[in-house]
Amino acid sequence: MEYSVQMTFVNEIGDKVSLTLGNIRPDVTQAEVRALMDAIIAENIFFSPGGDYKTKYSAQFVQKQVTKWDMV
Incomplete structure (x- = not known):
């Protein structure tokens, strides 16, 4: 199982x-x-063309099973 977090700011x-x-x-x-998102905002570590x-807007935890x- 693969896991990821999708965060929207x-x-x-x-x-x-x-x-x-x-x-x-x-x-x-x-x-x-939530703490990670607060740190991302506080540290201003990612570039956005809109500033x-x-x-924080939303976050979701995603589980993916492959x-x-x-086929050989």
């Missing part, structure tokens, strides 16, 4: 900007993601 001009982090551990908590990330079949 609002930048200075009001546009929504999404960021996805893969290889997340399966027991990550909402509080940890700095200003507020089954590969050998």
Whole structure:
């Protein structure tokens, strides 16, 4: 099973900007993601054409299961 967190922020001009982090551990908590989003905003570490990330908009935890079949 693969896990990721999709986070959406609002930048200075009001546009929504999404960021996805893969290889997340399966027991990550909402509080940890909230703290991560706060740190991303506070540290201003990502570029957005519409300006700095200003507020949190949403976040979601995604589980993906892939089954590969050998066709040879």
